[in-house]
Structures are given as C-alpha cells and as structure tokens.
Amino acid sequence: MADKTDYSAWSQENLIQRVTQLEKELHSKYKSTLLPTSVEKSSKKARPEKTFDPSKYSTRLIALKFAYLGKKYNGFEYHAGHETPLPTIEEELWKAFNKARLIFPKGSSPLDPGEVNWEGCEYSKCGRTDKGVSAFGQVIGIRVRSNRPLGKHKESVLGDGEETAGKLEHASSAEAISDPEAFNTLPREHAMELASPPLQPTRLEEDGFPQLDSDESDIEETLNFDPITDEIQYATLLNRLLPPDIRILAWCPAPPLDFSARFSCRERRYRYFFTQPAFNPTPHNLEQGTTTRIKDGWLDIDAMKEAAKLFEGLHDFRNFCKVDSSKQIENFERRIFHADIVEVEDQSGEMAFMNGPDLAPTPPITGSPKVYTFDLHGSAFLWHQVRCMVSVLFLVGQGLEAPSIISELLDVKKNPRRPLYEMATDTPLVLWDCIFPSEDDAERKDALVWHYVGDQPGFGDTKYGTQGLMDNLWEVWKERKIDEMLAGSLMGVVAKQGLPIPLLSSNVTERRGVRSQKVFDGGNVPRLQGRYTPVMKKPRLETVEAINEKYAIKKGFESAEDLKIQGFRRLNLKPQPPIDTLDE
Structure with missing residues (x-):
C-alpha cells in the first residue's frame, strides 16, 4: 500500500532523515529478492582459499x-x-x-x-x-x-x-x-x-x-x-x-654463518644533503645588518670541511647525541672513519638568478644553487648523533661558530654537560650504505655477495622492463622533479618581475646589528632566533651520570648501579649492548 503520509509540514532535516530511511528499506528488499536469484544463475562457485601448509x-x-x-x-x-x-x-x-x-x-x-x-x-x-x-x-x-x-632422509645429514x-x-x-x-x-x-x-x-x-x-x-x-x-x-x-x-x-643468498644485520655491520655510511645557498639570501641593499662575516643564506664550505675533519677518529660523542636514560648507556665512544663536505653536482637550472651581483656573496659563487652532502662513515652511531653533528657544522658554515667548536664539544672532561642547541631537521638525512667486512680486513670491504635486481640472466626486465625497478623509481622521481621545476620556475619568474633589485627599499626600522638572527638547521626556511647565543654559552643539560641516576630512582631503584645489577630483569629490558651497535 502506498504511503499516505503528508510531508508538506515536515522540516528539511526531517525530510532528509525520512528519505535516508526509505532508501535503506529499499536496498534491504532488493538484496533479499534479487541476490539469491543471481547466485542461482551463476555457474561459478566461490573457490575456497587454498590451505597453505x-x-x-x-x-x-x-x-x-x-x-x-x-x-x-x-x-x-x-x-x-x-x-x-x-x-x-x-x-x-x-x-x-x-x-x-x-x-x-x-x-x-x-x-x-x-x-x-x-x-x-x-x-x-x-x-x-x-x-x-x-x-x-x-x-x-x-x-x-x-x-x-x-630432503627425505630421516637421519641427520650433518657431520x-x-x-x-x-x-x-x-x-x-x-x-x-x-x-x-x-x-x-x-x-x-x-x-x-x-x-x-x-x-x-x-x-x-x-x-x-x-x-x-x-x-x-x-x-x-x-x-x-x-x-x-x-x-x-x-x-x-x-x-x-x-x-x-x-x-x-x-x-x-648465502649470508655468513655468524651473520646478524645489526652486529655483523662494522661500518655505516650516512649522507646529509643541503643546498648552497642554504636558504634564500636577502639583496645587499635590503639587509638590515648582520652579526657574521658570512652573507645571509650562504655557507662557508671551507670552514665546514675543516670542522668536519675534527670528527674523525675515536671520540666520546655525548655532546653530539640525545641521551636515552632508559638504556642507561655509559660508553659514548664511537669511531668515525671519514667525515667531509662533498659537492654533488651543478643544480642551477631555473635558479640561475642566485648568481646575480645583488644576491651572490663576495667573492661571488658561480653555478648556484649547488647541492652538497655531509659524508660520514662510522662504526656505529648514537641516538640523533648525525643530526647533532650536522647542526653544529651549519653553525660553523654560517660563521656563527668557529671550527674549533667541534674540538671543544668533543672534550668531555672539560665539557661533560651538553649545551642545549637545536639538532638538524630529519628529512635530508640518508643511511647511504651498510658494510659487512671480515673481522681481519683492515680496509673494511663488504664481504657479502649481493645479487642486484636484474643481474640474473634472463631477468634484465625486472630492472629496466615495464614496471621494473627503474620504472617504479622513475615514477617516484618524476612527480617530485616536476614539483621542483615548477617551484624553481616560479621563483625565476617572480625574481624578474617589477623593479630591479637595486631600486627596491625596505621599511624595516630595526637598528643595524640587532636584528633577529637567521639560523639554518637543514629545513626549508631558517629559524629566527633573536640575538644569537654561542653554543658554549647556552644552558647545559645535566651530566649523563645524573640523567641515568634520576631515571633509575624514578623506576624505584636505589641508584643507576642498582638498576644495572638487578633492574633490567625486573623491567623486562635489555642491558646496554656493546660499543658499535647503536644506530642513528
């Protein structure tokens, strides 16, 4: 029988609720009457999932x-x-x-x-x-x-x-x-x-x-x-x-008998990518004063190279990491085999306007913007160690710190408490490679035999064929490359529009030398920090021993020593692993 309800006085909200209700009822009737018929007509039976033994x-x-x-x-x-x-x-x-x-x-x-x-x-x-x-x-x-x-043999086949x-x-x-x-x-x-x-x-x-x-x-x-x-x-x-x-x-296909991806690795290689200039520089005539000899946005690559070399060797890196008190780590020594600042290649493209006399430093740097990496090879790394190392290198590159700041922070007897500086941002950091040498190999050559995608005879298309590895990576790269080209082209268009740079003026009324300092940390834009405070004059964290002691007492132990003796078993935690096993 047709519905005789008078809907003329219903509100819009009530009408919508009623229509929704009727649609549900109609859908329910459709399923109960038509679905069985369609199933009966189908000659195909649903194939049960095959048991996998x-x-x-x-x-x-x-x-x-x-x-x-x-x-x-x-x-x-x-x-x-x-x-x-x-x-x-x-x-x-x-x-x-x-x-x-x-x-x-x-x-x-x-x-x-x-x-x-x-x-x-x-x-x-x-x-x-x-x-x-x-x-x-x-x-x-x-x-x-x-x-x-x-094999079908029932006895042991091992000798x-x-x-x-x-x-x-x-x-x-x-x-x-x-x-x-x-x-x-x-x-x-x-x-x-x-x-x-x-x-x-x-x-x-x-x-x-x-x-x-x-x-x-x-x-x-x-x-x-x-x-x-x-x-x-x-x-x-x-x-x-x-x-x-x-x-x-x-x-x-045949890892060594004693293989562990964690404990067998004796060298980890990282690369941290950054651009030169690090951020968009301000034209000379619009600058409101500077606290360093380095023009805003540009990095002193030579000073960064000098500082990076100071990381090489065996050092205590407690001032270049974040302390995880739950692990109760006491040994912060790590060996760095290689540390350097390396230019990747010319990346100028649509950003060539950076090389103009109004934006370039003195003496000018041609072919900008460039891309550099901080290349770092080490036995193992502490929590956030690489990002802390990079952060201080950027301060050196901006002229805010001297290269000697690295040596000061590595001297843990003189400076046992880490200053509260910001670590570098995460995205530009890449774990580049992991090396598994034999214990008696002084050159640390990788002893694992790797079979790369496409190398096997008859399987080259898995690398370069349709939907092969390179096709997959091209798709990922192309999307990001087009974004980069469009953003770079837009910057080039805007740079050429309107008055020439020498005719532009600023309405900022700050007195020269007291403006907010821009500090680069690897991100897309610099941080504004007010007047810059040198690293060694910043507030300090507590010593590692004090941090570990506080954690142990908080967990109900008498001391960090008491936790080390009996606590890990009670807390269901693993004790500190040996040196050269903790990673970034």
Whole structure:
C-alpha cells in the first residue's frame, strides 16, 4: 500500500532523515529478492582459499638490501602497542612478507597479518632510522620460504660440525612442523641451505664447519637445486607488494654463518644533503645588518670541511647525541672513519638568478644553487648523533661558530654537560650504505655477495622492463622533479618581475646589528632566533651520570648501579649492548 503520509509540514532535516530511511528499506528488499536469484544463475562457485601448509616448504636465511624515502614514514622501527601518526618501514615490510607467504607468523593469515612479530624468522636489522630519515642501503637478515625441495632422509645429514651449526642457529629443528601453532619459518629438519664462511672465523677455529655427506642419494634432488636461478625471485615479488617508495635492491643468498644485520655491520655510511645557498639570501641593499662575516643564506664550505675533519677518529660523542636514560648507556665512544663536505653536482637550472651581483656573496659563487652532502662513515652511531653533528657544522658554515667548536664539544672532561642547541631537521638525512667486512680486513670491504635486481640472466626486465625497478623509481622521481621545476620556475619568474633589485627599499626600522638572527638547521626556511647565543654559552643539560641516576630512582631503584645489577630483569629490558651497535 502506498504511503499516505503528508510531508508538506515536515522540516528539511526531517525530510532528509525520512528519505535516508526509505532508501535503506529499499536496498534491504532488493538484496533479499534479487541476490539469491543471481547466485542461482551463476555457474561459478566461490573457490575456497587454498590451505597453505608451511611444513611442506624448506626455508633459508637470506639478507636483503633495500631503499626507502622516509618522509612519509614514522621511522624504520615498529614499537608494539605504540600507535604512530604515520606507518613505519617495518610495518610495510611485515605486510609484504606475509602477503607473499614468505614467513608464517603465529595466529595470523596473509590477509590479516596482525601485529608485527618477527619471532622465529631469525630477523635482524642493521640501522634504526628515525622519523623522516631515508635509506639507500638498509639491510635486514631474515629466514624465508624457499623453493628448494625438502630432503627425505630421516637421519641427520650433518657431520662432525653439527654441534657448531647448532650454536650458530643454523642447525635443523623439527619444532616448526611438529607444532602447528609455532612460528613455521624455523629451519627444517635435515634441510640444506647455503652459508658463506663466518665474518668472525675465530668463533669456529676449534669446532670447524658443518660438513655434508654428499653420498646420500635421498638428498640428490636438493643438491640439484640451483640456489639462485631456481629460487623464488624475492626482490621482484616483494617489490610488487611494497609501496613505491620502498624498493628491494638486492639479496644475498648465502649470508655468513655468524651473520646478524645489526652486529655483523662494522661500518655505516650516512649522507646529509643541503643546498648552497642554504636558504634564500636577502639583496645587499635590503639587509638590515648582520652579526657574521658570512652573507645571509650562504655557507662557508671551507670552514665546514675543516670542522668536519675534527670528527674523525675515536671520540666520546655525548655532546653530539640525545641521551636515552632508559638504556642507561655509559660508553659514548664511537669511531668515525671519514667525515667531509662533498659537492654533488651543478643544480642551477631555473635558479640561475642566485648568481646575480645583488644576491651572490663576495667573492661571488658561480653555478648556484649547488647541492652538497655531509659524508660520514662510522662504526656505529648514537641516538640523533648525525643530526647533532650536522647542526653544529651549519653553525660553523654560517660563521656563527668557529671550527674549533667541534674540538671543544668533543672534550668531555672539560665539557661533560651538553649545551642545549637545536639538532638538524630529519628529512635530508640518508643511511647511504651498510658494510659487512671480515673481522681481519683492515680496509673494511663488504664481504657479502649481493645479487642486484636484474643481474640474473634472463631477468634484465625486472630492472629496466615495464614496471621494473627503474620504472617504479622513475615514477617516484618524476612527480617530485616536476614539483621542483615548477617551484624553481616560479621563483625565476617572480625574481624578474617589477623593479630591479637595486631600486627596491625596505621599511624595516630595526637598528643595524640587532636584528633577529637567521639560523639554518637543514629545513626549508631558517629559524629566527633573536640575538644569537654561542653554543658554549647556552644552558647545559645535566651530566649523563645524573640523567641515568634520576631515571633509575624514578623506576624505584636505589641508584643507576642498582638498576644495572638487578633492574633490567625486573623491567623486562635489555642491558646496554656493546660499543658499535647503536644506530642513528
């Protein structure tokens, strides 16, 4: 029966609610009458999801080298129970590994991988980059599903070195397939896999290497398996599932026996990018006075080079990092192998107006704006260490500090308390590469054998073909390059409009020499800081010992020493790792 309700007196709000209600009722009737008919007519049945039994597959430990642009991510590391406004790199990796069914986490499905948990995957990571920081040579180690056939032999196929392999977590284990609730990426019992000689051969001097009896006929199928050409194309598979700004670059099919992406890495290389000029300079005739001999916006590259060299060697960097009292770190010594300021290449383009006589410093710098990097190679890095180092270098570059400020801050006996200066912004920082040398290699050459995307015979299109690695990166680059060109062209257009620079005047009435100081910190624009206060005259933090002591007492211990003796066990925390293992 038709609805006889009189709607003429209804308000607009009530009419909208009534229409919404009727639409819902109509949609419900449509589903109940038409949907069964359409299902009956369909000859295709919904295909049930195929059960994936991890126990039928062998596994192998591999290393992966990958890159990411960190601007859209909340850092590399995922912290359970801690929600972040942006995803982390580890979250994206976790989802890709699960969807590809390369690992088999407990209580999760590929469509709903659940909370990040690498237990049972022999997972290790080299660097823990902060929010906004990028990496072009990040490395992880992980045990993944393999195409290698499982051997049928029921007895051990390892020789005298079996005990040694067990100590190094490469021994076989039946736990993964005996317990369906277990993490199923553990090593398979009696399975074979490749491994390179250890990076620390002194660990195996007495025990020797695991040996395989090649006469066993029932493992012939696994021996005929080519560990590269017959294997899953891990890089290509993961790149299809990862966001376009996270790319797998290479894989190592046979990491050393003692491999850990964190503890085996003996050199980490960072690059911090910045422009010259660092920010838009003010024309000479509009300047209201300056507190330094350096023209605003421009950096003294030679002074920065001189200062950077003072970082090289073994130093205590407590005045160049942020202290994490929860880790109770006492040793802040880190070794820097190389530190320098390096020009990237000419980046002038549409910004050539920077070279005009009204904006250029004296003597003029041609071909601006240029791009430079602070290149830094070190054994390991403390929390925010690189950004603190860069921040002080920028103060030197602006003429606000002398290069000797580096030596003053490195002298922790004279200056045990860090001055409260601002650290550099995060986005221009890149973890450039991670190096894994043998312990006896004085030149620190990477001992891992990397197979890069496209190098395998017949797979060149995975690098340069349609939707290959370079296609993916071109798409990411092109979007950002067009933005850069448009913004640069607009600046060039505006610079040429209106009166010539010498005819412009300012209505600022500040007295010369007392204006607010512009301080560059790596960001897009400088910070205004009022009258500049030299670093050594700024307020100081407490000593490291005092910070650690306060944290321990806050947690209910008598002292930091008491926490070190018994507290980490009670707090379920790990004690301070040895030197050269903490990253930026």
